Amino acid sequence: MTMTDASQPEPLVSVRGLSKTFDLSAPFLNRLIERKGMQHLRAVDGLDIEIPRGKTFSLVGESGCGKSTVAKLVVGLHVATAGEVRFDGTDLTALPAAERGTFRKRIQMIFQDPYASLNPRWRVRDIIAEPLRSFGITNSRAEEREEVGRLLEMVGLSAQDGEKFPHQFSGGQRQRISIARAISSRPEFLVCDEPTSALDVSVQSQVLNLMRDLQDELGLTYLFISHDLAVVDFMSDYVGVMYLGRLVEAGPAERIFSAPEHPYTRLLMDTVPDIAMGRRDRAPVTGEVPNPINPPPGCSFNPRCPLANARCRESAPELIARAGGTVVACHAVAEGRADLTGTAPAGIVGRDEPTACRGAA
Template sequence: MTTETTPQIKNDANGLLALEKVVKHFDISGGLLDQLRFEKGRIIRRRTTVKAVNDVSFSIVPGETFSVVGESGCGKSTVARTILGIYPPTSGRIIYRGTRIDNKNAQQMLPFRRRMQMIFQDPYASLNPRKTVMQTLEEPVVFHNPSISTNQVKERVAGVMSQVGVDPKWADRYPHEFSGGQRQRISIARALMVDPEFIVADEPVSALDVSIQAQILNLLMDAQAQRGLTYLFITHDLSVVQHISTRVAVMYLGTLCELSPARTLFDNPRHPYTQALLSAIPKLGRKKSGHIRLKGEVPTPIDLPSGCVFHGRCIHADRRCIQEVPQMRPVENNVMVACHAVEEKRI
C-alpha cells in the first residue's frame, strides 16, 4: 500500500474497522522429514508456505455492507477469519474503533467478541448436532451476561427466533430436525443473540436453494435496518453483491485489485480482472456474448508470480507488470485500483 492510500484508512474518524497491510501466510511444510529435499548432490531443508493474503488494506464505516468478492481460493474467507482473530495475521494491523486488536490475547479480545460476530457458510456444519436450538442460542448470552436470569434468557431467545422467522416453540428441537434455510436462520439468530454491531457473513447463502437465498438476504437486510448492523459480506455470487452492497473489494490470489462503490463497480469496472469477472454474469436480452475469456491457469499461492499476480492472464500486461507490484491508487469517484495499465491510462 502506498503512502497515497494509507491516510484514507488512518484518518477515517467515523471508521468501524480498518485493515492496514494485512498479510496471512500458512506454513504447510509438515514435519522435518517432509521438509528435506535432495538437490544438486546435497540435502537441503525447504519450507512450503501458502501466501493466502498479501498486503490487504481497507476500511469499513458503520452501517454499510462491505462485500469482498473473487473466485474460490482468492483469500476472501481468510481475510474474514483473520479480522475476527480465528487466524492471527502474519503481519499488518487490524484496528477496531480506534483500538488495535490483532495483537490481543483471548482474554483481551472478550469485549470485542460481543461486538463482532460471524455467520458461517455451511448451516449443516456450523451448528452443534448434540445441542438443541435453545442450548445453542442461550450459550453466548449466558457467557457474556453471567448474572442474567433464566427467564430473561428465554425471552431473548424467543424474541430473536421470532425476528429471524423461526417459531420459538421449536427451541427444544435439534439441528437435524430443520431444513437448510431454517438452520441458516438459526445461525443468524446465534450471531444476533449478543446484540453485535459488526457481523462477518461468510457466503451465508451459497449452500441454499435460490428461492431460500432471497429470503435469507432479505432477513439480513431487515436485521441491518432494525439493529444498525455493519456487514462484511464474503461471496462469489455477483448478483448478490449487486443487490446488497454499499462498497465492493475485488480480490485475486490474495491481493486486492479494486475497491469501489457497488454501483460504480458494476457500471464501470476498471481493473482487467474485475472486467472479466463481471463479464461472466449472464444477462437476458444480450445478443452478443461479452464474456472475457482469461488465458492461462490461476497460479498457485505457494509460488506467486513476480510483479502483478494477474499479469500471466491479462491481455494488457507489459514488462512493468511482470517486474513491479502495482499499488492501490485512487482513480475517480472513490474508486481505487491496483493496475499499471490503469495508472498509465492504457485502458
Template sequence: MADVPLLEFADVGRDFDVSQPWLERVLSRLPKQRLVAVDDASFRVARGRTLALVGESGCGKSTVGRLAVGLYKPSRGTVRFDGQPMPSGSGRETMAVRRRMQMIFQDPYASLNPRWKVDDIVAEPLRVQNAAMSETDRAERVAALLRQVGLAPADARKFPHEFSGGQRQRISIARALSSEPEFLVCDEPTSALDVSVQAQVLNLMRDLQDRLGLTYLFISHNLAVVEYVAHDLGVMYLGRLVEVGPATTILKDPAHPYTRMLLAAVPDLAMTGTSRTPVAGEIPSPIDRPSGCAFHPRCPHATERCRVETPVAKPIGDGRVVACHLVGS
C-alpha cells in the first residue's frame, strides 16, 4: 500500500463551455466554443510530500487544484484519491473522501465569510462532517486549532475584518485543518500577502506538514516560493504539463525551454544593476491555442515538427517527465 500515491491524475482533461448565450449564438450563427483548460494531465503526489504546480496566468494550474478537491469533474481521464476514483455526488462515500481533503485559497479577504465569527468559520467543517460532536468539544477543538496556527483562542469571538491579511490566512488554514484532512490544495496561498507575512505563512505550512504528515498540492506562480515548499514540481503552459519531476532537479537544470524561460524571468535580488535578455512574446489566449506544441511561437528552438505535432510527455531518466520534441530524443 505504501506505494499507492495519495493523489493521482491519469490523463485528466477539463473543458469549459465559453459560448455566447444561447439566443445570441443562434441569432448570429456562432458555433459552440470550448476552452480546454487542462489537457492530458498526469502526475502523482506521494503521501507527506508537496507537489507544486507553477505557471503563468491561464495555464490551468488552478483548474487542476479544483479538480483535485472535486470542485470540478474531469471531462476526460480519472482523478484517483488514495487509489480510488474520486466519487461524485453528495452521498456518504463522497463525504468520507471530502473530509480527508481541504483547500486554502488565495485571497484572505474573500475566503472568509465576512458575516461569520471566526469560531463559526473554523467549526464549519466540524458541523458538517461530525454533527454528533458536542458544543463544548467543538469549542475546545476550535481553540486548539487557533493555537496551532499561532492565533489566540479568544480570537474565536471576532469577525474576519478585525484581522490582518496574514492572520486571516491563518484562520483559513485553521478551518482547513479542522476536519483533520490528509491532503490540502493550496491555491496561491501567499500571493496576496506581504513578504514578511508570506514568510510566516510558508513557515507555518511547513511546520504543519512536518507535524501532521500533510500532503500538499501547492499552486503558485512564484518559483522562489515553490522552491522553498516543494518536493516535486510540475510546470504548466496553456493547460498542459510541460515538465514534472523533483523540484531541485528541475530548478537546477530545467529541461523544457519554457521552464528555462520562466526561471530566467524571475527578478533576482542578486541581479542588482545587471541586465539580462528578457523573454520575447506573450502567452496566447487559451481559446486559440497554437497548434502542435503550444509554446512553439515563443520557443527559440522551435522546429517544423513543433508546429505540427503535440509533444508527448516522456520520462528522461532522472525522475523527470518532459513534453518536448527536443528533449530526450
C-alpha cells in the first residue's frame, strides 16, 4: 500500500504484513481427552501501514477488530507472529532484545485509562522522572527536577503538581500526566490507544488540543487508536479502517471521510450519532461483528454487507489502490458494483449470529 508520494522521504514507521495469532487452545491433555482441535484467533492479519514523519495515522474499528493489538505489536508489548515493524529503517521485530532499548526511548505509549496507568503510590514527579532516569537523560537531581517541572508546564499543569499523588487529580489531569511521562524521553513516535475515551467531552477537547499542540511543537508522529470517528477526523492525516483484524480501507483522512468507499466504512460513518443531524431516521443497520475465532469465509464483512454476492462469500478481497490515494479491500468496489450516490446503502442486513464466546466486552 502506498499512501505517500514517491517524492516524499521514507516514512518514519512502516508496518508490513503484520500478523498476530493468539493460541486459545485448551491444554494438551484436555484436547486429547475431549478430542478438541487447536483453536487460534487471528487478531491481526497481514496489516500494511505507513506513517510519514510528523503525521498522525489513526486506526478505527469496533471492539475486537484488532486495533489495540496493533498498538501493542508496534511498541513491542506483543511479539508479532509474522511481518515487520520498521521504525526509521530498522525492523524492530528482528532486533535482539539488547538493542531494543535505544528504540524504546524513541517510541512511547499513552494508554486509555489514566486511572490504571499511573502508579498510585508514586508522586507525580517520580512517575514523570522514571523514563528520565532509566534512559539517563538527566544527570543530576536538580536537572531532573527542573526537567519534570518543564514537562508539567508543557502539558498545562504547574511544576508544584509534581509533589502530589495521582489520586489528587481529575481524569483529564491524569491523562496530562501520562502525556508528560510519554514525552519525557523525547520520543519521536507516540502510540496512543484510545487516549480520550475515558474522559468527559469538555475535558476530551482539552486533551486533544494539547496533543495537536505537542505534535506541532515537538514534531511528533502519532499512531492514534480510537473508535470515535469524530475524534479521528479531528486528529488524523491518514486513517485506516479495520474489521476483524484486516484493513478494509485506508488513505488520507479527508478522502476517507468525504468519500468512503468500503460498505463497512460507510456503515460506520452513518451510525455516528450526530448532534447536527437531529432526529433523523437512520439506515436500519443490523447484525454484529462476527466471532473472530470463526470468521466467515471470504470477505469477513459479507454477512452484514448489502452488496455481497457469491464471490464475496468465497474469496477474501485484497487491497486495491483507488483514486484519491486510498486503498480498499472490497470485491464490489473493484467490480464497480458499489453504488456511491448515497452515504450508506439503505437496509444493511445481516445474520444475527449467536456469538457464544465473545465474553464480556
